[in-house]
């Protein structure tokens with residue numbers, strides 16, 4: 001049975017920065033409140049659509065994997081802010097990057113979407129149905145916000161991240177130092193010859209997804225929702241849909257869901273907390289991340305946090321964080337990484353992933369977004385006018 005390994009990674013964040021000070025000019029908030037209550041200092045506002053952000057992130061991930069778009073069999077696009085409902089954002093990305101041999105679809109599990117996509121891709125590859133899968137997490141949540149509402153507008157931002165997962169046969173790749181890299185130019189790490197996989201025995205060093213858990217509780221859907229955005233919507237309704245949230249309840253559930261599901265997948269992988277090198281959690285609030293790490297008794301140095309720069313980009317937070325963790329040298333050959341997320345639905349997910357031996361990209365893409373000089377506040381002008389406040 002082939003194993004599924006991440007061989008490419010990339011991100012795309014739009015250039016316009018919306019600072020906490022900018023937000024002070026449009027709603028009753030302060031840099032001090034946002035910083036101390038959430039850990040967010042700034043977020044990005046996109047001048048293009050989700051499929052545009054995704055196409056650039058995807059091209060960068062493909063270059064890092066040393067692949068062409070035509071090499072991809074499947075695109076899983078995790079988003080809750082697609083350009084349109086039909087066609088899916090996944091198929092729009094397929095067209096934009098020229099992945100002519102790929103099937104493409106959207107997956108909506110809100111902020112847990114990327115991990116739902118990662119697990120789906122892993123299973124597709126393990127069963128032999130697919131060889132190379134592109135998983136994208138991307139959002140333009142600024143579209144669904146009322147920027148005059150301080151309860152939600154300070155939390156979210158726009159961005160995209162992508163990974164390429166490839167089937168790796170048990171005998172492909174060679175241990176570092178053997179002088180015989182595998183076809184992908186990446187050895188399988190020091191324990192490549194050991195048996196193992198999902199549910200592998202403790203001590204197995206085989207890279208790939210070692211265990212995952214996906215969960216949902218639809219009875220708590222109203223805690224975080226955007227009413228009126230589907231067939232329930234009234235076309236004569238004049239109120240623009242926007243994100244509604246019960247912040248404190250979501251906070252409490254998030255800490256329990258991320259902490260407990262992380263603990264369960266670590267155990268399911270046959271590992272203990274001592275084996276974890278890095279937790280890459282969904283970036284929704286630094287206090288949620290800290291509380292999750294405390295619940296797991298992890299040292300803060302074992303937790304990756306970049307929320308200050310981007311806020312909550314929903315399905316995009318984990319692939320963006322993974323890309324930056326690699327760029328910053330926070331992931332070593334053979335590192336054991338725990339991913340954890342929660343989001344609207346209510347949904348949650350956790351996964352244990354053991355990295356292979358290559359932590360640097362094979363190539364670099366020259367893909368860029370169309371240039372824009374617009375400031376974040378200029379981009380938000382229609383939103384503020386819609387919600388009754390011009391700038």
Ligand SMILES: CC(C)(COP(=O)(O)OP(=O)(O)OC[C@H]1O[C@@H](n2cnc3c(N)ncnc32)[C@H](O)[C@@H]1OP(=O)(O)O)[C@@H](O)C(=O)NCCC(=O)NCCS
Pocket residue numbers: 028029030033034037038111150151154155224245246247248249250251254284285288312342343344
């Ligand atoms: C939203 C959240 C940051 C609010 O933080 P909190 O510490 O729970 O704050 P509270 O809601 O208790 O509000 C405290 C006070 O700050 C005020 N306040 C709320 N938002 C504010 C803002 N942006 N700026 C200034 N004051 C604000 C409240 O009105 C309240 O004032 P009061 O004491 O006079 O009534 C926090 O609950 C949270 O992060 N929840 C999870 C949200 C989330 O992760 N959503 C995405 C899921 S994927």
